[in-house]
Amino acid sequence: MAEKRMSLKLLIDTKSNRVLFAEAGKEVVDFLFTLLALPLGSIVKLLSKGRMVGSIGSIYRSLENLDSTYIQPNQDKDILLSPQVREQKLYQNKLLLPAPAPVKVEAYYTCGINSYGSSCSQYVTKTSGIQCPSCSRKMDKALRWLQAESGMASGVGGGEEGLVKGVVTYTIMDDLSVTPMSAISSITLLSKFNVKNVDILKEKNVSLGMKEALDLLKASLASKTVLTDVFLASKE
Incomplete structure (x- = not known):
């Protein structure tokens, strides 16, 4: 190209x-x-x-x-x-x-206990295998953090992209x-x-x-x- x-x-x-x-x-x-x-x-x-x-x-x-x-x-x-x-x-x-290079997707971990009334879902960690403060099980169930992103502002009504106007x-x-x-x-x-x-x-x-x-x-x-x-x- x-x-x-x-x-x-x-x-x-x-x-x-x-x-x-x-x-x-x-x-x-x-x-x-x-x-x-x-x-x-x-x-x-x-x-x-x-x-x-x-x-x-x-x-x-x-x-x-x-x-x-x-x-x-x-x-x-x-x-x-x-x-x-x-x-x-x-x-x-x-x-x-x-x-820019693709952003690394960070991993977070929980113990995976999601039963009604359980407080386990309140806890997440970046370190796999540590003990859950609620149930004492290993927190090794991987979660994924998703960052909400918007495209580059293009102006109201589908105007031109970029930061400055192109009329001058x-x-x-x-x-x-x-x-x-x-x-x-x-x-x-x-x-x-x-x-x-x-x-x-x-x-x-x-x-x-x-x-x-x-x-x-x-x-x-x-x-x-x-x-x-x-x-x-x-x-x-």
Whole structure:
């Protein structure tokens, strides 16, 4: 299956070789905002430990390599290594970043005594085989926890999916600040950058796919010139 990609238009100052700002539609903006739903553990996993800026990758690697002997019997280190939260699933942008791994279904146990008047049904545990406080039998009958989930909000009356509306074009600054675009805002931005000679400006259409999405995610953690770093710096 061909990789799905998105497009955005960069306005480049060729004299300083930097991106002043970009024009993009709702899909790109939705993608940027969905990055806020990613737990830190998922970010490390997506980028790989070696690409992480700073030392958080070392923490991840330490837990990953820690033998289960040192983990509490009622704990699971994968909860931190591959965190799954409701918001991550709701706002995961499947056009670019990999979908989260399936959530582990946790097992709970009861003693299985459900006779009328019995208080056994009040007790559940994550540890199979412990003694039921009510009848003293082993609690080894497996139950399954089901998490109620809703799909990503699509608006009243079956509107478009995603977070932002698609009726306007958006301005994305080099530091990934996002605002709705207008003719006045574009003129204001050029004034802000003190652009006096429009001949030095160049428009460039770029494509955003899996590689660029991961590069944007990595750069966003350490840089204020993300678009320049991802789409221009490597080209020189």
